[in-house]
Amino acid sequence: MREVFQQSLREVQDRLVQIAELVESSIQSATSAFGSSDVALAEQVIDGGEEIEALASALDELTIDILARQQPVASDLRLMVGALRMSASLERMGDLAQHIAQLARYRYPESAIPEGLKKTFARMGRLDVQMAEKLVTLLRTMDPSTISEIRNLDDDLDELHAKVFEKVLGDRLADNPTAVVDATLASRYHERFGDHAVNIAKYVQFFLSGQLD
């Protein structure tokens, strides 16, 4: 019975890696579409959201199926509940990549990025992509050193988020409320993306150490 559960656990892990890979490619394309006002690429990200959603739902069903068939013990149940939470966070990260792509599409053929913030948003995007990459590695290898790397990237992201507000609240954008709205929302989406990556990393840490910090 124990061996069957271990096998099920590996199946859950593989599915999480698969969804995380799609999220990684989604945030990569969303960042690129946002940076270059590429509306075709933005549409692609928006259309791709359904696949992530479908895979997350299928993983939830698998988890319920495992719980029903294998009557796991309490510690295994915590793992399954963790898997449900991780799949919810990955789905939400996919939504946020879509929101970033939508901003690019709404403003097309204009750029959604206010002047003076192009570099900052390029860096935020790169940080989100790196976090998604690290997340794929973490879910695949369960290497705990990746957890602190994800946390460090999130700290950098939070700094940039604060910087966006500084710039936006300076008077340089005062004549362009659209730019202020876009920058506010885009920065918030990037920041939330990072928060979800950290949440997932915390669940892996819980899995590895037996406790959430």
Add this chain to the structure above:
Amino acid sequence: MREVFQQSLREVQDRLVQIAELVESSIQSATSAFGSSDVALAEQVIDGGEEIEALASALDELTIDILARQQPVASDLRLMVGALRMSASLERMGDLAQHIAQLARYRYPESAIPEGLKKTFARMGRLDVQMAEKLVTLLRTMDPSTISEIRNLDDDLDELHAKVFEKVLGDRLADNPTAVVDATLASRYHERFGDHAVNIAKYVQFFLSGQLD
């Protein structure tokens, strides 16, 4: 065994009602603090977040405990997974009420609400409070008519959210980027609060009808 599970289910329901009541009082106070720049009330909302978080964690543990002890069948498992998702949404609604209170605190003694949007935000706040009230009723009575009421309130909320952007993107706020940022974030927080209420209503519908729509 079945009777024990029914009893556990009622315990889960009672706990969800309890958390929803705290969320209701939290969004009520946050809206009031935001509208009247009441920093003491804002602090109260921010401090109250911990209680909601602790109750949501305790409910997750209870759910895991029920799963471990009672080996429920697949349909019961779906209910338990639904309870986990509902508690996560309620916790998130508490976070959003805190975010709204934080905006009021940051701008104190100024108002976080831009001129010309006071009425709109008062209405958004009222809609969120009404949604939270309906949610408490729904979780307590499981009366399906409440579900469509929650969806209708969310439609009204989405209209106001669009209206905020219209006003913000008009040139009236052009000389005040802080007002644009605050209005953008506050409107987004209110909108997400409503989304989570609708998500919970959908889970109750699933519970009542056996399928998510």
